[in-house]
Amino acid sequence: MKTPKIYTYSPKNQKSEFDLYALSKGLNSGKPLDTPCPNCFVISCRNTEELDQYRTILFGLWKAKSFHQFFVGSVIPFIRINDFKNLVFEQMAHLQEKQKAYQQDVKKFKALEQNERAMYEQLLLISELKRIYISRHLKR
Structure with a gap:
């Protein structure tokens, strides 16, 4: 390379x-x-x-x-x-x-990174839902 x-x-x-x-x-x-x-x-x-x-x-x-x-x-x-x-x-x-083993680990790393991003987005959505559920009952 x-x-x-x-x-x-x-x-x-x-x-x-x-x-x-x-x-x-x-x-x-x-x-x-x-x-x-x-x-x-x-x-x-x-x-x-x-x-x-x-x-x-x-x-x-x-x-x-x-x-x-x-x-x-x-x-x-x-x-x-x-x-x-x-x-x-x-x-x-x-x-x-160790090129072959390293390339396999890079693929695994990339898949984990995508999973991490998806989980982070889900956590943001959960946080927003919690805020919405409580804030709709509060006086404005």
């Missing part, structure tokens, strides 16, 4: 449908994002499969707090782009040895 281009986000740059974003400042540095923000890196992938693989590896690295060892800055911690690239590419190279 070829390595994707990783660079700092700028609103002036053109966006692609296969771009993945990762937070670059704060305690959540490295967190994968679907939409860009001013303090993020762009991982420009070639296709959906590659995008899913990088999103999954970023999520795993972020949850394991792997980026914390590279934090710099005294008030607002941030990660340098070279440290970010090195860690991501090192992990992807390590995963190339």
Whole structure:
């Protein structure tokens, strides 16, 4: 697999449908994002499969707090782009040895993510229903 281009986000740059974003400042540095923000890196992938693989590896690295060892800055911690690239590419190279098993886990991860989204939407609906049931009996 070829390595994707990783660079700092700028609103002036053109966006692609296969771009993945990762937070670059704060305690959540490295967190994968679907939409860009001013303090993020762009991982420009070639296709959906590659995008899913990088999103999954970023999520795993972020949850394991792997980026914390590279934090710099005294008030607002941030990660340098070279440290970010090195860690991501090192992990992807390590995963190339177990490519088939990793791809299966990426599919499972994606299915769990969809289930999580559906549950979250159901919780929002339940919360709204609870509010409606009580508020219709209150005096206006």
